[in-house]
Amino acid sequence: xxxxxxxxxxxxxxxxxxxxxxxxxxxxxxxxxxxxxxxxxxxxxxxxxxxxxxxxxxxxxxxxxxxxxxxxxxxxxxxxxxxxxxxxxxxxxxxxxxxxxxxxxxxxxxxxxxxxxxx
Amino acid sequence: xxxxxxxxxxxxxxxxxxxxxxxxxxxxxxxxxxxxxxxxxxxxxxxxxxxxxxxxxxxxxxxxxxxxxxxxxxxxxxxxxxxxxxxxxxxxxxxxxxxxxxxxxxxxxxxxxxxxxxxxxxxxxxxxxxxxxxxxxxxxxxxxxxxxxxxxxxxxxxxxxxxxxxxxxxxxxxxxxxxxxxxxxxxxxxxxxxxxxxxxxxxxxxxxxxxxxxxxxxxxxxxxxxxxxxxxxxxxxxxxxxxxxxxxxxxxxxxxxxxxxxxxxxxxxxxxxxxxxxxxxxxxxxxxxxxxxxxxxxxxxxxxxxxxxxxxxxxxxxxxxxxxxxxxxxxxxxxxxxxxxxxxxxxxxxxxxxxxxxxxxxxxxxxxxxxxxxxxxxxxxxxxxxxxxxxxxxxxxxxxxxxxxxxxxxxxxxxxxxxxxxxxxxxxxxxxxxxxxxxxxxxxxxxxxxxxxxxxxxxxxxxxxxxxxxxxxxxxxxxxxxxxxxxxxxx
Numbered sequence: 001x002x003x004x005x006x007x008x009x010x011x012x013x014x015x016x017x018x019x020x021x022x023x024x025x026x027x028x029x030x031x032x033x034x035x036x037x038x039x040x041x042x043x044x045x046x047x048x049x050x051x052x053x054x055x056x057x058x059x060x061x062x063x064x065x066x067x068x069x070x071x072x073x074x075x076x077x078x079x080x081x082x083x084x085x086x087x088x089x090x091x092x093x094x095x096x097x098x099x100x101x102x103x104x105x106x107x108x109x110x111x112x113x114x115x116x117x118x119x
Numbered sequence: 120x121x122x123x124x125x126x127x128x129x130x131x132x133x134x135x136x137x138x139x140x141x142x143x144x145x146x147x148x149x150x151x152x153x154x155x156x157x158x159x160x161x162x163x164x165x166x167x168x169x170x171x172x173x174x175x176x177x178x179x180x181x182x183x184x185x186x187x188x189x190x191x192x193x194x195x196x197x198x199x200x201x202x203x204x205x206x207x208x209x210x211x212x213x214x215x216x217x218x219x220x221x222x223x224x225x226x227x228x229x230x231x232x233x234x235x236x237x238x239x240x241x242x243x244x245x246x247x248x249x250x251x252x253x254x255x256x257x258x259x260x261x262x263x264x265x266x267x268x269x270x271x272x273x274x275x276x277x278x279x280x281x282x283x284x285x286x287x288x289x290x291x292x293x294x295x296x297x298x299x300x301x302x303x304x305x306x307x308x309x310x311x312x313x314x315x316x317x318x319x320x321x322x323x324x325x326x327x328x329x330x331x332x333x334x335x336x337x338x339x340x341x342x343x344x345x346x347x348x349x350x351x352x353x354x355x356x357x358x359x360x361x362x363x364x365x366x367x368x369x370x371x372x373x374x375x376x377x378x379x380x381x382x383x384x385x386x387x388x389x390x391x392x393x394x395x396x397x398x399x400x401x402x403x404x405x406x407x408x409x410x411x412x413x414x415x416x417x418x419x420x421x422x423x424x425x426x427x428x429x430x431x432x433x434x435x436x437x438x439x440x441x442x443x444x445x446x447x448x449x450x451x452x453x454x455x456x457x458x459x460x461x462x463x464x465x466x467x468x469x470x471x472x473x474x475x476x477x478x479x480x481x482x483x484x485x486x487x488x489x490x491x492x493x494x495x496x497x498x499x500x501x502x503x504x505x506x507x508x509x510x511x512x513x514x515x516x517x518x519x520x521x522x523x524x525x526x527x528x529x530x531x532x533x534x535x536x537x538x539x540x541x542x543x544x545x546x547x548x549x550x551x552x553x554x555x556x557x558x559x560x561x562x563x564x565x566x567x568x569x570x571x572x573x574x575x576x577x578x579x580x581x582x583x584x585x586x587x588x589x590x591x592x593x594x595x596x597x598x599x600x601x602x603x604x605x606x607x608x609x610x
Contacts, residue, residue: 018431019410022410108405109409
């Protein structure tokens, strides 16, 4: 039995994946990184992730749209939007949070403690 | 028969006069002093639908309806004619015989007599119904035309050949504050700010038949300047000779306000697109820098990882810096002094070499028709290469499933410009995006794939080189970008 939490990071910038791997790894998590939205649904079906960290602007889909699809497939899976495009009290983000479309929002650039706090 | 009139007998003469009288297309009545009818012509009998025997020897009031006699006082005028022995001319009378429509006549009363006595008078009635109808029609048309001009919300004025105002409608009065009497006979140019323009135009167009449009400010009575769009047309007489001008002017104040508001909202929208673009493009590398720095702050860091962090910081900062530089390039043109003689063929060749491997991977066939000799333009080689590299990369990106990229040079005889065409068979540009393709940070590539600065920078660079970029595109068929640049002048 693997007790480690598993995290999925979706960001088209590979170095964000590199960063997240380090941060989440330091908290004892196992991290899978993806760069496109299309790979996400098949990936979450096959694995047991505790959280998905995703960018708001992906090459093939908007992050919020992807969050909606993730919710449909896995209603229990927590989705965290990590984005430089939106800001914390952006009306779009506030709406997505209040609707439960996303569970958290972290603006880029972030501090490592911002990420670790929500785990 | 008329040539032998001297030889005619009296009965023949009477018959001749009777024929002549009947041939006259006016109604003729001959009256004696008792206002009895002595003679009448056929025209009168026809118009009044009477018979000769019921008319001759009858009194005037038996032949004419009482209403007419009372209204026109013909009887009194006939008496006057006998008394004063003078012609009474030009009175109007309307008459309606039973069964025929109302007619209008002009009648005159002529004294006839020998020596000093008047024995008979002739009542001559000309049917002017048609003339009256026509003149009423003309007056009605004139009133209609005048009301069209007066009802117009646009200024409508006319001038003579020297530009002196002949007419000035209500809209002109309202807009300028000057009444027609204030401007009548004055030169139209006195009421516009571009006096010289108007005078020049009038002297130039005196003989022409062209319509001229221009924007000249109207100076109001309160010394305000109102922007007005004018359409000036030559006014011609029946012989097609220019006799003056008609100017129609529209107040542009409201339009200018709307244009200003539109520009403001476009600026705000463009700022929004830019802010989004900058946010996404810059905050990613910033996030990487920030994280790497945070890793570096940890004490128990392995040397290899520390180096990795430092490298990430370095690369990310370079990315941010390049975006900022591109923005600066977009907003601040290169000075002409930095421009040198550049061979455009070489620039394009280098750009093609750079995209070659990328194109091959995507199964794109690249072909080019480049001149064998150098094509010299005045410019900055690295910037021009950036333009063609961007255009070729865009073309390649538009053909994800392969296609053809054709680059062609066009050199026209006697032209001081060169055209370079970059043509692809890709997805094309959505008509809705057409107006925005040169806006900074406007991109249809997924965010993260393109910064949306490429075409904006191309546009800016080509403008700096005094050239232009033309785009033609058919969705799902492909796009053609044509760069036009001035050739270097031969010494």
